[in-house]
């Protein structure tokens with residue numbers, strides 16, 4: 622009894638520490654239980670809210686499981702044809718240079734059908750943020766092999782596991798775009814633990830702030846899961862991801878602005 | 894001595910029972926219900942509410958953003 626009153630005393634507006642941002646609409650997310658798409662949406666929505674960018678943001682939706690993303694964040698949107706989000710983002714940003722423009726794309730979208738658009742937008746240094754959800758599979762269409770599928774990983778089109786001799790090597794798009802002169806900040810993160818969510822938020826926030834500087838493309842890869850097509854529970858899928866995806870796609874910054882590197886040398890204790 | 898006390902509110906109707914919050918809670922506050930919500934998911938709830946420290950780990954990882962967290966000193 623005493624405890625019940627205790628809880629009532631805790632649940633008060635002045636004690637609030639975390640609540641879903643109002644940038645997220647009340648629509649129920651169309652994702653399977655435990656899918657990293659939802660977590661990534663929320664992080665992005667919180668940053669847009671905290672940076673006061675709601676009315677100045679234009680997002681470009683992909684084709685893939687996140688095709689309905691425009692229902693979930695209360696901002697302006699355009700829907701691109703499969704893989705063409707960076708091309709559409711280029712147009713939007715050039716027509717409306719004062720807006721914050723980002724794409725949100727899966728690995729099938731960004732690293733297969735949209736490879737050319739991705740590489741050329743990054744090489745031109747378009748002033749856009751590219752968010753890349755890498756779950757190593759075509760989630761929406763039933764778990765076919767993607768360019769990012771790991772060696773030996775089973776998918777509906779590689780039922781005995783990906784044989785790199787026959788099917789080629791996984792494509793590390795983030796490593797490739799980091800070598801291009803047009804990219805300003807390139808990082809790889811994940812959203813499967815509280816610590817990783819916090820790190821991703823920090824990294825994505827930097828990427829959003831860098832967009833204001835007009836210094837080029839920012840690229841944030843999120844190594845994510847697809848419990849349904851990996852045929853695992855969400856908790857198992859996060860463990861599998863940690864043990865198999867992360868060694869192949871290691872987390873951390875791949876390219877940081879030169880200004881930051883100098884600052885870091887001056888203030889080494891500020892590194893984390 | 895002042896003690897940190899937390900509390901969570903789960904939007905049970907929108908929870909998808911993924912259990913990601915449960916395994917991320919450092920205090921074992923969360924368990925899955927034995928009954929399902931109207932979507933058929935065994936939803937998460939604060940089974941041991943006295944243990945919650947309001948760290949918001951559960952809310953950070955919830956893909957559906959259905960957890961609200963409160964914290965105070967008692």
Ligand SMILES: Cc1ncc(C[n+]2csc(CCOP(=O)(O)OP(=O)(O)O)c2C)c(N)n1
Pocket residue numbers: 684685686687703726727728729730731734754756758759760761762767847
């Ligand atoms: C031009 C075209 N080709 C193929 C498809 C079929 N298709 C829809 S989604 C998809 C792959 C999506 O995978 P990914 O981008 O990794 O997103 P995920 O669902 O995994 O988040 C494909 C091939 C299509 N919609 N349009």
Ligand code: SF4
Pocket residue numbers: 651652653656657658686756760761846847848849850
């Ligand atoms: S199919 Fe995979 S990527 Fe798509 S919503 Fe389900 S878990 Fe997420």
Ligand code: SF4
Pocket residue numbers: 899900901917918919920921922923939944945946947948949950951952962
């Ligand atoms: S706020 Fe922290 S202690 Fe409380 S239920 Fe969530 S994860 Fe557990």
Ligand code: SF4
Pocket residue numbers: 655903907908909910911912913914915936937954955956957958959960
């Ligand atoms: S993480 Fe969210 S959706 Fe998943 S079980 Fe917990 S409250 Fe429900």
Ligand SMILES: [Mg+2]
Pocket residue numbers: 727728729754755756757758759760767
């Ligand atoms: Mg995918």
